[in-house]
Amino acid sequence: xxxxxxxxxxxxxxxxxxxxxxxxxxxxxxxxxxxxxxxxxxxxxxxxxxxxxxxxxxxxxxxxxxxxxxxxxxxxxxxxxxxxxxxxxxxxxxxxxxxxxxxxxxxxxxxxxxxxxxxxxxxxxxxxxxxxxxxxxxxxxxxxxxxxxxxxxxxxxxxxxxxxxxxxxxxxxxxxxxxxxxxxxxxxxxxxxxxxxxxxxxxxxxxxxxxxxxxxxxxxxxxxxxxxxxxxxxxxxxxxxxxxxxxxxxxxxx
Amino acid sequence: xxxxxxxxxxxxxxxxxxxxxxxxxxxxxxxxxxxxxxxxxxxxxxxxxxxxxxxxxxxxxxxxxxxxxxxxxxxxxxxxxxxxxxxxxxxxxxxxxxxxxxxxxxxxxxxxxxxxxxxxxxxxxxxxxxxxxxxxxxxxxxxxxxxxxxxxxxxxxxxxxxxxxxxxxxxxxxxxxxxxxxxxxxxxxxxxxxxxxxxxxxxxxxxxxxxxxxxxxxxxxxxxxxxxxxxxxxxxxxxxxxxxxxxxxxxxxxxxxxxxxxxxxxxxxxxxxxxxxxxxxxxxxxxxxxxxxxxxxxxxxxxxxxxxxxxxxxxxxxxx
Numbered sequence: 001x002x003x004x005x006x007x008x009x010x011x012x013x014x015x016x017x018x019x020x021x022x023x024x025x026x027x028x029x030x031x032x033x034x035x036x037x038x039x040x041x042x043x044x045x046x047x048x049x050x051x052x053x054x055x056x057x058x059x060x061x062x063x064x065x066x067x068x069x070x071x072x073x074x075x076x077x078x079x080x081x082x083x084x085x086x087x088x089x090x091x092x093x094x095x096x097x098x099x100x101x102x103x104x105x106x107x108x109x110x111x112x113x114x115x116x117x118x119x120x121x122x123x124x125x126x127x128x129x130x131x132x133x134x135x136x137x138x139x140x141x142x143x144x145x146x147x148x149x150x151x152x153x154x155x156x157x158x159x160x161x162x163x164x165x166x167x168x169x170x171x172x173x174x175x176x177x178x179x180x181x182x183x184x185x186x187x188x189x190x191x192x193x194x195x196x197x198x199x200x201x202x203x204x205x206x207x208x209x210x211x212x213x214x215x216x217x218x219x220x221x222x223x224x225x226x227x228x229x230x231x232x233x234x235x236x237x238x239x240x241x242x243x244x245x246x247x248x249x250x251x252x253x254x
Numbered sequence: 255x256x257x258x259x260x261x262x263x264x265x266x267x268x269x270x271x272x273x274x275x276x277x278x279x280x281x282x283x284x285x286x287x288x289x290x291x292x293x294x295x296x297x298x299x300x301x302x303x304x305x306x307x308x309x310x311x312x313x314x315x316x317x318x319x320x321x322x323x324x325x326x327x328x329x330x331x332x333x334x335x336x337x338x339x340x341x342x343x344x345x346x347x348x349x350x351x352x353x354x355x356x357x358x359x360x361x362x363x364x365x366x367x368x369x370x371x372x373x374x375x376x377x378x379x380x381x382x383x384x385x386x387x388x389x390x391x392x393x394x395x396x397x398x399x400x401x402x403x404x405x406x407x408x409x410x411x412x413x414x415x416x417x418x419x420x421x422x423x424x425x426x427x428x429x430x431x432x433x434x435x436x437x438x439x440x441x442x443x444x445x446x447x448x449x450x451x452x453x454x455x456x457x458x459x460x461x462x463x464x465x466x467x468x469x470x471x472x473x474x475x476x477x478x479x480x481x482x483x484x485x486x487x488x489x490x491x492x493x494x495x496x497x498x499x500x501x502x503x504x505x506x507x508x509x510x511x512x513x514x515x516x517x518x519x520x521x522x523x524x525x526x527x528x529x530x531x532x533x534x535x536x537x538x539x540x541x542x543x544x545x546x547x548x549x550x551x552x553x554x555x556x557x558x559x560x561x562x563x564x565x566x567x568x569x570x571x572x573x574x
Contacts, residue, residue: 007360010345014347017347018347098343099344100345102307102309103357106309106337107332107357107360107407108332108333108360108362110328253304253309253310254309
């Protein structure tokens with residue numbers, strides 16, 4: 001496993017030394033900081049908007065910690081997932097087009113090790129950044145709203161993390177399959193919007209991974225989650241996509 | 255180590271669609287030799303090297319390194335080879351030392367040995383004092399770094415794709431000397447289109463053209479073969495009439511004129527030796543010089559590559 005561990009160590013060093021350290025962690029931290037602030041200011045903003053329009057009266061309940069968490073989750077489910085798609089698009093294809101895949105793969109490193117190290121490093125970065133940003137969101141929510149229960153935030157963010165990890169594996173599959181970064185990004189965005197579309201259909205939401213966003217929302221509202229099928233199918237899909245990425249890359253000529 | 259050649263290629267075919275990049279090539283590279291893989295651009299050299307390194311798969315045939323089939327042996331073969339691609343790709347955020355050490359760690363080399371070996375290889379590559387990131391390196395620096403990383407595991411077989419193409423004359427000479435110094439210890443297989451490099455360091459050469467091996471022999475043998483069908487004659491007058499006369503002979507392949515000197519490529523040396531003095535006399539010219547000339551590898555290369563085309567006679571005159 002020296003090939004896997006060395007390549008994985010290279011991946012983490014690359015994350016630390018290049019732009020990759022700023023994109024996903026930067027976005028997560030940005031939303032962790034701005035979500036409680038936006039939740040706090042929303043009633044005031046709406047009031048100022050309605051003031052300029054005679055006859056329009058907007059009445060909003062006072063914001064709570066739940067609004068802060070909901071704002072954070074909304075940003076994760078949209079902006080951060082799209083960022084995962086864009087950054088993951090070049091995971092394998094970028095190494096291939098720059099010639100660095102040749103440098104590594106002509107050493108005793110299997111293609112499976114190469115692909116799996118890519119998945120593990122991206123997953124590691126995402127999980128670490130998510131834990132940090134969740135903690136930041138919790139502290140800021142507490143300081144602004146005076147209450148910040150840990151359970152709903154951890155449960156909902158954990159479910160979202162499963163969704164994001166699945167997206168990382170899917171993007172690794174696309175990146176292994178398409179030679180161009182743009183093509184894999186396009187396929188990834190197509191997959192993202194397709195899952196959004198399918199999630200309109202209730203049985204799909206209940207029994208497949210497209211329901212993870214709904215489960216996350218229910219966790220936040222402290223309602224029964226019904227997480228089994230969405231989580232189980234996400235795990236199965238993740239394993240299948242990782243296996244597929246390895247197989248696709250093994251068959252490719254570089 | 256087995257008795258098998260270090261590199262053995264048997265009826266290797268690689269097709270891209272309907273195009274044959276490699277068309278049944280056969281090669282055997284002895285252990286410890288420096289083998290030149292020569293060919294014009296697009297001949298299939300890089301494709302053959304990609305197959306040898308396991309980056310591409312053959313359509314048919316077998317390529318073996320140290321007795322193991324490269325298509326199936328995986329890490330067993332890769333742990334014993336060093337490879338420099340024609341355009342080396344490196345992580346731009348690494349320094350030269352970091353990159354060579356990264357390559358060494360992929361081979362599982364122990365840290366103490368790795369540090370020492372990386373230092374001496376960078377010294378050899380003239381990069382030991384360079385602290386900047388690889389992203390800012392010139393092509394020549396990248397080429398030298400590529401050679402250093404290819405040697406980090408002290409490979410049994412070193413595969414080099416155009417190793418001197420981006421180097422200045424001094425760098426080129428250093429690399430060629432380094433390649434020559436490996437003779438006997440490491441099998442070096444290097445592709446190039448620079449004939450002078452092959453002449454300088456190789457024991458044996460294979461010439462590849464449009465996916466086929468058109469020659470495969472020790473350098474000395476190739477040059478010896480080439481020398482017998484080349485004649486230089488010098489006459490004491492304008493040889494224009496003589497040239498138009500001898501061009502008609504069936505044994506003439508190439509006629510080159512330089513002043514009063516004519517260089518001939520012939521297919522039948524005996525006929526040439528018999529008929530040329532007669533033709534010179536008939537043209538009213540005196541014969542000043544008549545001798546066999548040693549052909550350079552370049553002449554040989556050009557001729558072999560042109561031979562694959564329909565035969566045609568050419569008269570080449572230098573610009574006046």
